[in-house]
Structure formats: structure tokens, C-alpha cells
Amino acid sequence: xxxxxxAPIGVFDSGVGGLTVVREIMRNLPAERIVYxxxxxxxxxxxxxxxxxxxxxxxxxKFLKTQQVKAIVIACNTASAHxxxxxxxxxxxxIIGVVKPGASVAVKATRNKRIGVIAxxxxxxxxxxxxxxxxxxxxxxxxxxxxxLLVPLVEEGWTRDxxxxxxxxxxxxxxxxxxxxxxxxxxTHYPLLRSLLREVAGEKVTLVNPAYETSQALKRLLLELELxxxxxxxxxxxxxxxxxxxxxxxxxxxxxxxxNSVLPYEIQSTKQIxxxxx
Amino acid sequence: xxxxxxAPIGVFDSGVGGLTVVREIMRNLPAERIVYxxxxxxxxxxxxxxxxxxxxxxxxxKFLKTQQVKAIVIACNTASAHxxxxxxxxxxxxIIGVVKPGASVAVKATRNKRIGVIAxxxxxxxxxxxxxxxxxxxxxxxxxxxxxLLVPLVEEGWTRDxxxxxxxxxxxxxxxxxxxxxxxxxxTHYPLLRSLLREVAGEKVTLVNPAYETSQALKRLLLELELxxxxxxxxxxxxxxxxxxxxxxxxxxxxxxxxNSVLPYEIQSTKQIxxxxx
Numbered sequence: 001x002x003x004x005x006x007a008p009i010g011v012f013d014s015g016v017g018g019l020t021v022v023r024e025i026m027r028n029l030p031a032e033r034i035v036y037x038x039x040x041x042x043x044x045x046x047x048x049x050x051x052x053x054x055x056x057x058x059x060x061x062k063f064l065k066t067q068q069v070k071a072i073v074i075a076c077n078t079a080s081a082h083x084x085x086x087x088x089x090x091x092x093x094x095i096i097g098v099v100k101p102g103a104s105v106a107v108k109a110t111r112n113k114r115i116g117v118i119a120x121x122x123x124x125x126x127x128x129x130x131x132x133x134x135x136x137x138x139x140x141x142x143x144x145x146x147x148x149l150l151v152p153l154v155e156e157g158w159t160r161d162x163x164x165x166x167x168x169x170x171x172x173x174x175x176x177x178x179x180x181x182x183x184x185x186x187x188t189h190y191p192l193l194r195s196l197l198r199e200v201a202g203e204k205v206t207l208v209n210p211a212y213e214t215s216q217a218l219k220r221l222l223l224e225l226e227l228x229x230x231x232x233x234x235x236x237x238x239x240x241x242x243x244x245x246x247x248x249x250x251x252x253x254x255x256x257x258x259x260n261s262v263l264p265y266e267i268q269s270t271k272q273i274x275x276x277x278x
Numbered sequence: 279x280x281x282x283x284x285a286p287i288g289v290f291d292s293g294v295g296g297l298t299v300v301r302e303i304m305r306n307l308p309a310e311r312i313v314y315x316x317x318x319x320x321x322x323x324x325x326x327x328x329x330x331x332x333x334x335x336x337x338x339x340k341f342l343k344t345q346q347v348k349a350i351v352i353a354c355n356t357a358s359a360h361x362x363x364x365x366x367x368x369x370x371x372x373i374i375g376v377v378k379p380g381a382s383v384a385v386k387a388t389r390n391k392r393i394g395v396i397a398x399x400x401x402x403x404x405x406x407x408x409x410x411x412x413x414x415x416x417x418x419x420x421x422x423x424x425x426x427l428l429v430p431l432v433e434e435g436w437t438r439d440x441x442x443x444x445x446x447x448x449x450x451x452x453x454x455x456x457x458x459x460x461x462x463x464x465x466t467h468y469p470l471l472r473s474l475l476r477e478v479a480g481e482k483v484t485l486v487n488p489a490y491e492t493s494q495a496l497k498r499l500l501l502e503l504e505l506x507x508x509x510x511x512x513x514x515x516x517x518x519x520x521x522x523x524x525x526x527x528x529x530x531x532x533x534x535x536x537x538n539s540v541l542p543y544e545i546q547s548t549k550q551i552x553x554x555x556x
Contacts, residue, residue: 048318051528052529149430153427163448166441249330
């Protein structure tokens with residue numbers, strides 16, 4: 001059965017970070033409806049095992065399918081690294097992650113063939129960015145660094161803080177010594193630190209935001225499969241709870257507060273669901 | 279039915295922090311066997327809702343009861359704050375948390391009747407330390423501060439780091455301005471920052487470690503209920519996997535690495551279980 005072009009896109013993340021991907025989809029695919037799920041009851045995924053992250057991701061895909069989504073975006077680097085390969089095989093809805101789009105743009109961006117990746121422990125240990133980049137160009141060297149403190153610093157709201165600057169400088173020190181000219185912000189929270197990371201890394205380093213690249217990859221995918229929403233109504237209407245629906249597995253008030261600092265409009269009513277029932 | 283005096287104590291936490299409580303029980307109740315569960319698949323609890331933390335805690339108590347424990351220690355401030363009252367009513371095994379012992383020692387320690395509490399967001403918002411302290415002495419003023427970055431800083435291993443010092447100084451600033459003379463380390467990770475917190479708070483502030491106080495409360499409880507283990511064998515034997523058993527819901531290698539930095543002996547074989555099956 002052909003999927004419904006008018007159906008929403010399903011987007012999920014371990015928590016609130018994926019909202020930076022949602023923001024890019026809203027900007028770049030304004031006619032598309034979105035159903036977002038944030039797994040705030042089990043957040044973060046960054047230091048959990050592949051096995052557990054895959055199990056959680058399967059439950060979420062099952063939930064999103066109950067929402068009749070026409071495509072799914074894994075808006076979480078860790079879940080993309082641990083679960084995308086399996087989910088692609090198991091799921092009859094087209095599904096993309098954030099890692100491949102980020103990797104392929106970094107390959108185009110680098111001049112000196114030295115790329116840095118900052119991400120969670122899980123994403124770094126998976127080596128997925130490195131594998132994808134070197135598949136595209138085996139001469140490129142990739143330098144990874146897990147940065148577990150950056151997410152809590154963003155969630156504390158210290159995005160322009162001298163302490164965060166010091167932490168980022170320490171994390172980036174070795175990568176910069178390796179003379180990288182391109183840096184992948186390999187965790188969906190990190191674009192919220194863009195200006196600070198820009199200062200630490202210097203003007204010569206290109207910052208790659210997989211969230212933006214993913215919205216472009218999604219656009220190409222929908223066009224290719226003829227799944228882009230042709231209804232001009234959605235493009236012209238103001239964002240509301242019918243166009244964009246938000247679900248979280250815990251603490252929806254906290255979710256809303258963060259969402260409203262990231263998204264271009266005020267979320268009204270995030271719904272809480274029990275994700276381990278799926 | 280009278281519980282078995284030879285049975286182990288069940289201890290649980292959202293992850294590895296509760297091992298500081300285990301360490302105190304090992305030191306102060308050397309004849310007792312322990313079954314520990316760390317919920318590493320869903321860690322942390324500190325920023326999750328009461329409802330979710332209670333649901334998770336119920337599953338863990340159910341698991342610990344399959345291990346025939348004679349008593350249960352909630353070695354997590356957030357779970358103690360959100361779940362102890364309900365679990366006490368529902369559970370036929372004696373159960374204690376870390377908050378009451380910490381609060382009652384702080385009441386005895388303060389001279390100027392001004393107590394500070396640092397903890398997770400969940401523990402601070404529950405106001406439980408404040409309630410218990412003011413039940414004991416309504417004249418005491420309690421000043422709470424959520425410190426969400428301290429746990430990730432400990433888990434990063436930066437326990438004696440200038441960055442951690444700066445973060446702690448910022449968190450403690452207002453409490454110290456309030457002229458507290460007693461500070462409750464209201465999260466099980468914080469005793470691992472004791473020397474740094476001592477430096478930040480200064481010599482005049484008494485640091486209260488609920489982990490130690492909880493081991494003393496457990497000792498009194500077991501004696502009172504005649505549930506202390508009378509078998510001298512366990513006291514004299516070297517720690518091993520029969521005396522101390524460890525379970526986690528994810529990433530047991532990571533768990534072991536942290537445990538072996540906290541505990542006085544090398545853990546051999548932590549077992550992984552799927553906690554949402556309980």
C-alpha cells in the first residue's frame with residue numbers, strides 16, 4: 001500500500017535534543033506535519049549500550065507507526081549509530097538517521113582531509129561517523145571525542161558560559177592539535193552551543209550541523225518517493241497542535257519549557273505516553 | 279513469616295551512585311550480605327517525575343524480593359524522596375531511604391539552625407529534606423539548591439578538577455551567603471566530591487553524608503527487628519560474589535569500572551537483567 005502523502009513525519013530522540021532537528025524540518029519543509037516523541041523517561045541514550053538503545057528505539061518506532069507516519073527521522077545521533085541499520089531492515093516505513101547526512105556533508109566540506117567528531121560516548125564508540133566518512137573517502141582521517149558534559153551544560157542553560165567554554169576547550173584541545181578543518185557536532189544538543197564552539201574552534205574550522213543536513217536529506221527522500229505533502233494549506237497555516245504533535249515519556253512540563261526555548265513557536269500540549277508498553 | 283536473618287540486604291539506586299551507600303554498609307555492617315541493583319538502563323532519576331521514579335522503584339523492589347532480601351535500602355535520594363512513602367505501605371519487607379537519616383543528623387549538627395541541601399532537581403523540588411528537618415525543629419531554616427552538573431562531573435572522573443571547583447562554587451554561592459553551618463550532600467554521588475566540597479564550603483561548614491548515616495540507621499533497624507546476620511562466617515570471609523551480588527539493567531562493564539573505583543575490592547561479575555519485565 002502506498003503511504004499517505006498527507007501523513008505526518010515521525011521524529012524521535014532520547015529527549016529534547018532532537019528538537020534541533022525538528023526546528024530544521026519546520027524551516028526547510030514547511031508543508032510537512034510532524035509527530036515528535038522524546039523519551040524523557042529513559043533519557044539519556046549517550047552512555048547506554050547498543051542493545052538497550054536498539055530495544056528502546058524499536059518501541060518508539062512501534063509507537064510512531066500507531067500515528068500513521070509516512071517516514072521516520074531518528075533525530076538522535078546515538079540512536080542513529082546503534083539502531084538505524086536494524087530498524088531499516090525491520091520497518092516498512094522509510095527511515096533515516098542524522099549520522100549519514102552529517103558524515104556526507106563533512107566529506108564535502110573538508111579541504112585537508114582531517115575531520116573531528118564530537119558526540120556522546122555511544123556514538124564515538126560505535127565509530128559510525130568514521131566508517132561512513134572513510135567509505136566515501138579512505139584518505140580522510142577522523143578524530144573522535146566523547147563529550148559527556150556538554151549535554152548537561154546545555155540543559156542547565158549555560159550555553160554562553162565561561163565554564164562551558166572551558167569544558168569545550170578541554171574536549172576540543174586534542175582535535176584542534178590534530179589540525180582538523182571540519183568539526184561535526186555529532187549530538188543534537190550541540191548546535192545550541194554553536195557560537196561557543198565557533199569561538200573555541202576558531203574561524204578556520206567548518207562546523208557541520210547534522211540537523212540541517214538531515215532536513216535536506218529528508219526533503220530529497222520525500223520527493224524521490226513522492227511522499228512530500230502537496231497540501232498548500234499546511235504550508236500556509238500557523239504552527240499549531242494539529243500540524244505539530246509532541247509526545248514524551250515523562251515530565252512534559254520540563255519538556256515544554258525546553259522546547260519553547262528551541263522552537264519558533266509555543267508548544268501548547270505535549271502528551272505523556274508510557275513507552276515501555278509498546 | 280519471620281524473615282531470614284541470614285538473607286541479604288537489598289540496596290538499589292538509579293545507577294552507580296548508591297555504591298557509596300554500599301561502601302558504608304560494607305564498612306559498618308561487615309557481616310551482612312548485599313544484593314545491589316543499579317538501574318543503568320534508565321539512569322538518571324534526578325530530573326524525572328515522581329510518577330516515573332515511583333514506577334521504576336516498584337519494579338526494582340519486585341526484583342529484589344525475588345532475591346529473598348530481608349530488608350531494602352533505597353540508596354538514592356531522588357527515589358527516597360519520590361517513592362519511600364508509597365513503598366513503605368506496599369512492601370512487607372522493612373525499607374529505609376537515605377533522606378531521613380541524612381536529615382536527622384543534620385538537625386543534630388547545626389548550631390545556627392541554618393542548613394543547606396544540595397541534590398538533584400527531583401529531590402530539591404520534593405522539599406523532603408526541608409519537611410523532615412522542620413518536623414524535627416521548626417526553627418531551622420533550610421536552603422536547597424539543585425546541582426544537576428555534579429553527577430556528570432563525577433562520572434567524567436573530574437572529582438578534583440578546577441572546572442568542578444568552579445561549578446560547585448557557583449552552586450554553593452547562595453547557600454554560603456545564607457550563612458549555613460551544615461551542608462547535606464543530598465545525592466549519592468556527592469560524597470565522591472567531599473574534599474572539593476570541603477574546600478568550597480570552608481572548614482566551618484559541617485558536611486553531612488547521608489550514606490554513612492543510612493548505614494547506621496540500617497544497623498539499628500536490623501538489631502531492633504532481630505534481623506542482623508549472626509553468622510560470623512560472613513564477617514570473616516573475604517568479599518566475594520557470594521557475599522555481595524551486583525545487578526544492573528544495562529552496560530555492566532561501565533558499571534564494573536565505576537564500582538571498582540568506589541568499592542574496597544574488585545567486583546567480578548555484575549549480572550544484567552531487564553528491569554521493565556518486573
